[in-house]
Amino acid sequence: VSTQSTGYFNNRGLLDFRREVARFITERANTDVSIEAEYISILNGCSAAFCFLAFVIGGHGDRYLIPTPYFGMTDAFMEEYSGLVPIGVELDSDNMPDLEQLTKSYDDALARGEKVCGIVLINPHNPTGAIYPKDRVIEVLEFAKQRKLHVIVDEIYLLSVFEEGDFESCLSYTKQWPDPQRTHFMWGFSKDFAMSGSRCAMIYSQNQSVHKIFGGTIGFQHMVSGVMQMKLCSMLQDTTWLDYFLAESRRRLKKNATLVTNTLDRHNIPYLKPQGTLFLWADFRSIFKDKPSAEEANLIFFKMLDHHIYIPSSLGFNGTHLTDSYFRIVYAIPNDALTIAMQRFEEFLAAY
């Protein structure tokens, strides 16, 4: 700890830390171009990143397109201070962004007299765990460029993908971004580093004005303690430990995911094969007594709570009628607790 981190410093983050984050992400995301510290701003969480980016990409009341289902809190982050309104866009049958649906949603919004300012992609996807491959992401970026829309790409689960080769970060093809001035990337320590309490994330954008605005006064509202930045900085510098940790974390996540999929297989409950993140998206339609409905999904949710397990339904993810029977199961909990959780789940199944 030194006076540099205990006194006031640049809103955008301590330079040493930004440099280290730049180095780290360049390596771990296999970027095509070396990430520069000047294109990075540090903030206290991806929630703050959504909030701030929402402020600079659109005006109060503007809309943004977001594939649905999606992590339910995202709209609160984009809306509270910044007033952006989501338009959920159905994914296709492979849980991929659907250009036809995007186009329809966009055109419908315009027809309603609404202004659309951007698109939000979370990749790997929350809650489905689906991984959007490069060509699908570029399709969306192209779609956005034609309409002068900003795109926010949140890769918060970047390093939680079980097999490294399975995920291509959009940072690995920045030279192919159709509209770099309107493409903004975010990542944070919460998931990949198993420290959601660190409250530390980053925005990468080639649009310098984004960082200028953040560095002006808005950034004050999202600063991370200097002491914390330096702690994380030294953590990132320890590449030997990092290599070990990231591999071990992925190994454990995969092991836990298998425990859950084994249970689901036993009961013939289909799910999207998990490739990473901390959860899997399971289809409970065989459990429903009637045709899947939001009502019964809610009932099932509460019944599971009665059995002392908390597993949210698609209601927490702004799902459509297509996802009424889906639930998101987080498997990244200690093994013994996970085993008990699966036991309780089976008890619930039997009881229901």
Add this chain to the structure above:
Amino acid sequence: MVDVLSLRGQNHLSQAPSLLYYGFVKCNENPYNATTNPDGIINMGTAENKICDDLIIPKLDIPGHITPPQTQYFPVNGMTELRQEVASFLTAKTKADVAIETEQVSILNGCSAAFCFLAYVIGGHGDRYLIPSPYYGMTEKYMAGYSGLVPIGVELDSDNMPDLEQLTKSYDDALARGEKVCGIVLINPHNPTGAIYPKDRVIEVLEFAKQRKLHVIVDEIYLLSVFEEGDFESCLSYTKQWPDPQRTHFIWGFSKDFAMSGSRCAMVYSQNTNVHKILQDKMKFHTVSGIVQMKLSAILRDTTWLNYFLVESRVRLQQNASLVMKTMDKHEIPYLKPRGTLFLWVNLGKIFKEEPRAEEETLIFNKMLDHRIYIPSSLGFKGTHLTDGYFRIVYAVPSKVLALAMHRFEKFLRAYSLNEDVTVEC
């Protein structure tokens, strides 16, 4: 590229930066360092306590015992332990008339965040708030950024106290213009004057606010930097006399009193439970790292060290203030006698050569920068014509540096009176 961004984003960039921001950046571009950069600019403008690093840094450096709650999601408005510790700490240090409860405290990552958040909950976009002028210039940026509140500066009286007549006039004028006023902001001890508002003046303002259903934000960030403990009565020591507790909100932070402006940790006290609920439920934008929260909790629990530190800090601050006062006295430059905070408010009027003074203020500011000292003028504090010629000098810099800064200041005075250009000398 700025024009692809939202209008509100673009507006941010087109606004002239605060003088305080400009000075801070200038100092960081060319920072004074006795060994590596003796010709650098000495920062006498950013209000930080830089004279207690030897006490604070070891405290922050102690490898703490980190446990899972700190590394995982915790309540958005602060870990229970820190809220508890802050509640007890402030109850004791402000001699609160009623013990502060944990549930009345929220933690945010800075007083700037506290202003931003409170602005969001007390008024709507475009609403006005009254604030005694001069005032710390960045406050309006914090209240405007996300939340869109607009300040109305209200002249202080000749004792630098809030003036009911002026408040009333400002309020009535605003209404006549069709504006909506939602609140009042008080910073006590005051920035930049260093004045201390006594209890009766604060209550007057609270009464004024209650009659008009206005919120009041009381920022006491310099609470424990007052030299003589008995000189300052925190508003927390008379909460039972608050006319409108549901609309009265208190801010304090670790930045000044604990000499750790980089900690980015502050608190809001309010008896209005909805304030805390709103922050907790939806506004996950001002959280503080769990590890830092626990470090600060541990520091607050160490009452022996605390008692030593808070006394020692005040002793050093007062010593430094005296050094500056001596220099001012030597040159017969009047100032408001500092009783605390980290700065004093001096009237450089006598060195001005012309009227009106606003332009020459900027010239003098820049000439001082040429002499490698950063001392912001009243421009950084939204002063009125009454404060033209005033400058705020931060004295909380290490003694040797302070002595050099005063030396450079005297050189500047000499050069300015003789219309000489600066000769750079270390």
